[in-house]
Amino acid sequence: MSGLAAGIRLAHYGKKVLVLEKHAIPGGLNSHFSKDGRRFDVGLHAMTNFVERKQRSAPLTKLLRQLRIPYDELDLVEQSYSAIDFPENKICFGNSFTMMSDEIAREFPSEVDGFMKLVEHVKTYDDVSLDAKYISAQEVVASFIQSKVLRDMIFCPVMYYGSAVEDDMDFSQFCIMFKSLYLEGFCRPRTGVRHLLRILRKKLLENGAEVRMKTGVKEILRHNNKAIGVQLENGETIHAQNVLSSAGYGETLEMLNDEVPAGVAGELSFVESILVLDTPVKDLGLDETIIFFNREEEFHYRKTTSPYSCKSGVICMPGNFNYDDEVEREGLVRFTSLANYYLWKEMDETTYRRTKEEFVKEQINTSGFGDKIRDRVVYTDAFTPLTVKKFTSHINGAIYGSPIKVKSGAFDTENLYLCGTDQGFLGIVGALLSGISISNKYLLL
Ligand SMILES: Cc1cc2nc3c(=O)[nH]c(=O)nc-3n(C[C@H](O)[C@H](O)[C@H](O)COP(=O)(O)OP(=O)(O)OC[C@H]3O[C@@H](n4cnc5c(N)ncnc54)[C@H](O)[C@@H]3O)c2cc1C
Structure with a gap:
């Protein structure tokens, strides 16, 4: 998200921009996929920072102005x-x-x-x-x-x-x-994150940026302590005046072949499941859009000592946004729980599959409404810290990246800048703002 926003802003001001993305679809893990004829959002529970269009100095409206995207184009529905x-x-x-x-x-x-x-x-x-x-x-x-x-x-x-x-x-x-x-507060584009990604990608191309998907960066090239371009995983070398990385702090140091200092790699990861029910959740008496829960006396937010823990978590019911239309939506419930990347990484294939099935069952059991939904599930998909690693390339599948944020966005290497999660602005809106502010600060002087 931060890379797309930076690209839009820079291309708008006439810079020659090339966006490189390792995967086939942009958005990191806040993306979408189709499976067995169904379309799912991967990351998106909700967009934070909801404000009405008239609140002109709020992060959401500010970033839309900077990207020249009309507020109504997002087609937001509130929680x-x-x-x-x-x-x-x-x-x-x-x-x-x-x-x-x-x-x-x-x-x-x-x-x-x-x-x-x-x-x-x-x-x-x-x-x-x-x-x-x-x-x-x-x-x-x-x-x-x-x-x-x-x-x-x-x-x-x-x-x-x-x-x-x-x-x-x-x-x-x-x-x-x-x-x-x-x-x-919370909102979402009516048709999910794919709508936002489509708008961003279109804007990027309209502004004249080039986008290359399925193009991983292997190394950031330096000369006299200045970034001078990148070498791609396919061996190709691309020269550039400036390199803006949204891959993360430690991940960018790795691409420079620099040591990643202790404490930079994040460790907090999640498991998540998506359940499709045979009925809208409202019909089961569930009205909340998102429930943040804790079932213990004290709340702990830590890397778990077992592969996952359902003692606390997040439950999102995407059908419970205030849609003002007659479109029939499937009953969807999404569970998020804390997890331990290292323990998932050690598992053999059979244990991995079995543990995936186990956590989905336990998420249902600890939801507080397991009896209402257990027999209504018609389809399940789940992801683990290894999936987070695969789709974000974050070290240790760290969901929010490094605990050490580089607010300045600057590296010791000149002409190299960091945007996104590890610059310290989180979430979709935060990441978009980060891409804009780092571009404004260093590249649009
Ligand atoms: C499971 C999950 C759920 C989330 N849910 C929400 C939510 O509901 N609402 C919300 O506001 N936020 C949510 N977030 C947070 C939000 O997704 C992130 O804060 C935001 O997308 C971060 O954007 P980013 O630009 O920092 O980079 P990332 O999303 O980390 O993306 C980095 C991109 O760089 C690419 N990349 C990495 N290395 C390379 C390389 N070497 N070469 C080429 N490409 C590379 C990756 O493939 C990826 O596309 C969620 C995050 C996760 C992981």
């Missing part, structure tokens, strides 16, 4: 509402912030003042400063909110949708995610 479901408490939230503040007032009356002060702090914090140092979000949030349960509930969606750090995150990233989830 119904989502929920954070913990053993003793449940908080619902929607695209209007009052739902969340009312729910917190109901479930945690003594925390309302602290929560509202946290919201003010988040709103005014300079979260896009490129030289800000790491500050523990857990520590900052604890200075506003006493209840560990409420803190865990606030962190659960924020971490699942954007933390590359175990059990904590940088406060800047917390602010970005908090705003994008709770103060703005």
